[in-house]
Amino acid sequence: MDGQPEITQKALAYVNQGWELAQGWLLSPAAWSQFGLLIVAFLLALVVSRKLSPVLTKAITPAQGQTSYIAQARRFVLIFLPLLLPLLAYLFTGLGEQITRSIFGSGAVIAFGKRVFLFLAARALVRDIVKDSFLKLLGKYILIPAMALYALGLLDDVSVYLTATTLTLGNISFSVMAMVRGLIAGSLLFWLGRWSNDQSAAYIGKQDEMRPATRQLAVKTAEIVIFGAAFLMLMNIMGINLSTLAVLGGAIGVGLGFGLQKIASNFISGVILLLEGQATVGDYVELDGGEAGTIIKMLARATILESYDGRWIVVPNEDFITTRVVNYSDSGSANRYEAPFSVSYDTDINKIPAIVEAAVTKHKDILDKPYPPDCELRGFGDSGIDFAVEFWVNGIDDGDNKYTSDVLFLIWNALKKEGIEIPYPHRVVEIKGALPNG
Known part of the structure; x- marks a missing residue:
């Protein structure tokens, strides 16, 4: 073993230590009694959980259709019922540990069993309860390995090793443990910030008495406050002196002055838009x-x-x-549009306004206020007499709404019904001189 790397030597030492511990447990009556207590605790927890789970489910489940905060809290509690078995086993094992220590003066095996039950609880939490993909990823690759090390009694040793291992970037040195802690805390904080931001945005969006612009401003303000607080908490957890942020703020200010003025201008303009509405x-x-x-x-x-x-x-x-x-x-204001059309020169144009206005008024979306439909004479064209009808609607004449098209259909049908001709272009060709022969 002397020629092996240090980490290999430590791993082999742990293996030898575990083997000696296992041999000691196999030959110890106290250890066998603790194994028996673990089995009894697990079986008792299994029986109790099977009896208790239906009762708790029936008692906690709210009536169908309830949406109050209490009902939502009760549904949230129901999610954690899969933890009932390992937690009951942990509780009964703890009671058995007190008995074992009072009789034999030791409880190493049963303490190991308690840690195993906690590991099973963490595994059930990640596998059956957590639905968010990001949290499930953290649980799978961070929580479960950490609980496995804790169950084996190696978590403290690994923590000491990671704390003693340092990384250096220029003039900055930090331990691997600090980096891991910052990564975990940062992931959880910003996930919680995203969740809180979604909840606050949904709540603010339901406040119908607020102006839309005010709601947008409130959502942006809540987002800045939530993620700002998450960032400050992360800096504190990682042990970074917050006074150093003053230097960072000065650097950002210089950057804004030179290269980020457009971004700052757009941000401030966005705030003004939300305020003014x-x-x-x-x-x-x-x-x-x-x-x-x-x-x-x-x-x-x-x-x-x-x-x-x-x-x-x-x-x-x-x-x-x-x-x-x-x-x-x-503010939902109405908009005015016009539909142009022409009639033949043989038409009695004095009848046109009444016919067209009566036809256009029948459209369900045409407004009487601020003004009813108004048919106007626009001029005398090459092929016919030009008219246009002005009308008001709530909305835009595009996309789903085709107001002008509908109005032109109404005009066409009304004029056809009255026998009024809508002209097509006419051209008079005058030929001077005799036509050529042949």
């Missing part, structure tokens, strides 16, 4: 640059529009502040 999620807007669509997301840096042809347009928030923006949906 002049454009919010669900509004149909058109910018000076030609971008037009329905706002579907308002992010920290940009606003995402969805056009009626299915394209997503990412518009920097600054453009909403520095350029002209037409909002077609502000």
Whole structure:
């Protein structure tokens, strides 16, 4: 063994130690009695859990359809019923340990059994209870191996070894244990931050009495607070002095001054948009640059529009502040459109407005306010007399809504019913001189 690496020597030493311990247990009456107590504790826990589980399930399960916080809490408790067996075994084993130590003065075997039952509880937690893919991954590769080391009594030795092993990056040195602890804590904190952010966003989204822009601002504020707190807690757990963040803040300030001013400008513009509420999620807007669509997301840096042809347009928030923006949906305001058409010169045009206005009014989405449909004479064209009917609707004449098309159908049918001709282009060809022969 002298020529082997240090880690190999330690592993072989642990194997020898485990073999000697196993031999001692096999030849010890006290050890056999503790094995017997472990079996009795497990069988007793098995019987009790089978009797108790249906009773607890019936008592805790809320009535179908209940959605109160108490009902949700009861459903959450039900998720942990698979832990009943290993935890009862752990409890009964603990009672047996007290008896064994009082009789034999030792309880190493039964203490090992307690740790095994805790390992089984951790395994059941990861396998049967945790549904989130990220938490299941942490449990599979971190919690279960750690509990296995704890069950074997090696967790403290491994922790000491990882603490003594250091890594150096330039002038910074840190132990492997600190890195592992930071990785675990960071993963849990930011998962919890994401979950808390989703819950707070869902809760704020249900507050119908708040303006949409105010809800968006509240969601963004909660997100910044939650992840900011998670970051500060992680720094504290890793032992990083928070006063060093002042230097980092100064560096970030210099970076903003030189290369990140656009990002800062877009972020501040996004906050102003949310505060003023002049454009919010669900509004149909058109910018000076030609971008037009329905706002579907308002992010920290940009606003995402969805056009009626299915394209997503990412518009920097600054453009909403520095350029002209037409909002077609502000506070659900109505919009005016017009449908042009022509009639023959043989028509009595004095009848046209009444016929067309009566036909257009029949459309279920045409509004009487602020103005009812209005048919106007626009001019005398080459092929016919030009009219247009103006009408008001709530919404945009695009996408799912085809108001102008519907109105033109109504006009066509109404004019056909009255026998009024809608002309097609006419051209008069004048030929001067005699026609050529042949």
